Amino acid sequence: MKNSIFITGASGFLGRRILRAMVGSGYPSIYCLYRDPKKIGLNEKHPANLEIIQGDLLQPSSYTSILKQVDTVIHLAAVTGKTSRKEYSKVIGQGTRKLLSGCQEAGVRNILYISTIAVNFQNKKRYFYAHSKQEAEEYVRQAGLNYTILRPTIILGGGSPVFAGFSLFAGLPVVPIFGRGDTKIQPVHAEDVVRVILHILEHSVFNNTTLELGGPQVISIREFLKMIHRMKKGKTARFIRFPMGMTVFLLSVVEPLLYSILPFTLGQLATFRNDGTAKENEVQLKLSAGFKNMEAMINDSMQPQQLVLRPSDLEKECRIFCSYMLGKKANTYILDKYTDCHRRVDMSAKNEFDNFLVKKASKNTLLTKLCDSYSRFFYPRSLLQKKLIYLLAILETSSPYSQIIDRSDEKGKSWLGFQIIIRGLGFAFSLFFSFFFLFPFQILLKSKSVGNE
Secondary structure: OOOOOEEEOOOOOOHHHHHHHHOOOOOEEEEEEEHHHHHHHOOOOOOOOOEEEEEEOOOOHHHHHHHOOOOEEOOOOOOOOOOOOHHHHHHHHHHHHEEEEEEEEOOEEEEEEEHHHHHHHOOOOOOOHHHHHHHHHHHHOOOOOOEEEEEEOOOOOOOOOOHHHHHHOOOOOOEEEEEEOEEEEEOOEHHHHHHHHHHHHHOOOOOOOOEOOOOOOEHHHHHHHHHHHHHOOOOOOEEEEHHHHOOOHHHHHHHHEEEEEEEOOOHHHHHHHHOOOOOOOOOHHHHHHHHHOOHHHHHHHOOOOOOOOOHHHHHHHHHHHHHHHHHHOOEEEEEEEEEEEEEHHOOOOOHHHHHHHHHHHOOHHHHHHHHHHHHHHOOOOOHHHHHHHHHHHHHHOOOOOOHHOOOHHHHHHHHHHHHHHHHHHHHHHHHHHHHHHHHHHHHHHHHOOOOOO
């Protein structure tokens, strides 16, 4: 009989696929750790062998008792995107260390850690994600458990966040390329990564080794972008080259100030500066005959993905928008009304730019301001404006928010005039800056309809 499994990060792009493959595979018990159980991501009723554990990776006391019933841990949990160096280290590095401490205390035998091929990069300047993954790998090796560390290359497939970034570049009329574009990559499909993971579990390949995993083809980034452009546009791509040295210098200067709103970061540029290919290993050689080829991977990755918001996502969105509009936290009543509004009112996006605006605006209040300024002037019928209008209507009917909205200014007309000038200048500045940041995305995404998952 197969052993019980404990999974972290099962709500992510790869984690959801692993979970779907495992729930019907005969494991007696599969435990999934979530801070928010609403993020489970399974549409059907939970299978009998799946148990959701509410806890925090950084607090082993919330899940150590469950680990005592487990033989093997699959560790995927991580933060991605534009997160601070401290947050990367806390969640990926220290989170892994604390998980391993819980495993040692509970007597867990095996751990499968999903890392990244970026750990191999020679130049990882400001690539905090790769630094933290490398830190976590060291903790795994030192923990005294039987382990396998898996380093996938770029993972493709429907909804791939990495492919989304490449697709934005490749879909432009003239495709930007950084450096010579001759660095080698070896993308692999998410379903093929899952096949390898299942093989490791089923054959108990926990021999204290690090396995690299890539797809069947190695190509340059330039050729990869050319393939995407041709499949999207039906024609050969034209490129504009940005010298790597100058690009690195400019990002080094502006990134500390504008990190959260840059379309890409110095760390993410590492893919253009380092080869991302995988060394062959016994496990991959056994399974690679059935791996998807490059064209199939790109085609699958290009299938449109609808932005599906879970209740927890809507609550986060509501908190950000409320803080932006009034500088106040949203209470439970506002959160419930905002969520209920999305059940009663059609909040579907008209195109991918609609989704893009909402997704960016819900990151933080600065991005909300930029996206709001832009959409009010250049895209007034956007989904973002619709959401903000409905939220304002909810706030106007609830105390104390209604008093903040309706209060009269007690400091006189001079102060009111001063406020109007300051707000006007602020709006002009954000409109000017947001134009250069958002207009290219509107041109690229507005014509693309949104499909269903």
